[in-house]
Amino acid sequence: MSTSSLIIFNKPYGVQSQFRDDSNNNHTTLSQYFTDKSLRVAGRLDAASEGLLILTNDGRVNKAITHPPKANAGRKQGKTYLVQVEGVPTPEQLKALQNGVVLKDGKTIPAEVKHISADDLPMPLWQRDPPIRERKSVPDSWLMITIYEGKNRQVRRMTAHVGLPCLRLIRWSVAGFKLNDLAVGESIRIHLDSAHFQQLGI
Template identity: 45%
Template sequence: MRYFVLHKPYGMLSQFTSEGGHACLADLNFDFPKSVYPVGRLDHDSEGLLILTDDNLLKNKLLEPRQKMPKTYLAQVEGQVEPEHLKKLENGLEIKHKGKVHFTQRAVAKRYSGAIPEERDPPVRFRKTVPTDWLTLTISEGKNRQVRKMTAAVGLPTLRLIRLQIGQLALANMAIGEVRELKKEEIYRLTIGQ
C-alpha cells in the first residue's frame, strides 16, 4: 500500500482528470502510482491537506461518517471574528445541504492569531473598507462546502479556506503544491483515529 499527502493548491480539482479548464492532480510535478486516489475531496477553491492512497480500508475509515474523523480548517473570513460568532459555530447551526435544512454537529471554533499562510495564487481580493480575520474550525462531519456555509451563516463569509489537519495528520510546513509519502508512524496515527 502507498500513502501520500499533498498541500493542494487553490484552483486545482481533487481528481486526476481535468474538467472545466481547472488544473488537476495529474498537473502536479509528481509521479503518483496509478493505483492511488484521493481520500475525499477539497473543492477547487479550497486548499490544504489531501491524502492519496490505494488502501481502501483506510479510505473507508476516514470517510465513514460514524467514525467522526475530525478535520481542522483555517478560514480567512470577511469581517471581525467575535466570541458570539465562535459560540454559534461551536454549538451547531442550520445550513442548507442538498436543498434541505441540516443542523451541524458540535464543532471547535477559535480565533486564529498564528502565522498567516503564504499568499495563494491568485491572492484574495483586498478591499480597504472591509476588514478580514482568521479562524480555525474543527468539524467531524463533511457536508458539501460545510465550512463556507457555516461561516456565512454567522455573517463571516469565507474568502480563503485551508484544510490543516485530518485526525492526527497535520499539513505542518508543507509548501503549496508539495507532495510527500507518509511515514509508517503517520499512517499508524491515521488508522487509530483521534
C-alpha cells in the same frame, strides 16, 4: 503487493481533487502531480480551497477517512481548517459556530472554533494566486475550525451563515495528519504501520 501508504499533498488553489477533468474546461487536476494509478483521494477539497489533501492506495484508509467509524463519534477523523473571513467575529458568532448552525441540509454538529491572529497560525502561509479580495473598509480575521462531519462546502456555508464570508480556506489537518511545513504543491509519502492504522480506527 505494494505496501499500504498515504500521501499528504498541499493542494494549490484552483487544482481539482480528481485525476480527470470531467468539465472539459482544462482545469488543473491531480494528474499533473501524480502518476501512480493506485492512488485514490480520501476526502475531496474543492478547487477554490487549499491545503491538505490525502491520497492513499489502501481502501481501508480511504473508508476510515471518508466514512469515520461510529466509535468515538468519529472524532479521530476531525478535519481542521484555517479560515480567513471578512469581518471580526463576535463572541456570539463564535458560539453559534461551536454549537452548530442550521444549513439547508441540516444542523451541523458541534465544532471547535477559535479566533486566532495571523501571527498564531500553525504554519507560514504562501501567497495565493489569485490573491483574496480585499476591501479597505472591512477588516479580515482568521479562525481555526475543526469539524467532525463532511457536508458539501460546509465550512464556507457555516461562516457565511453567521455573517462571516469566507475569503480563504486552507485545510490544515485530517485524522491527525498535518500539513506542518509542507510547501504548496509539494507532497510526502508515509508508509503506514500499525500505529497509523490504530490512529485511523482501523
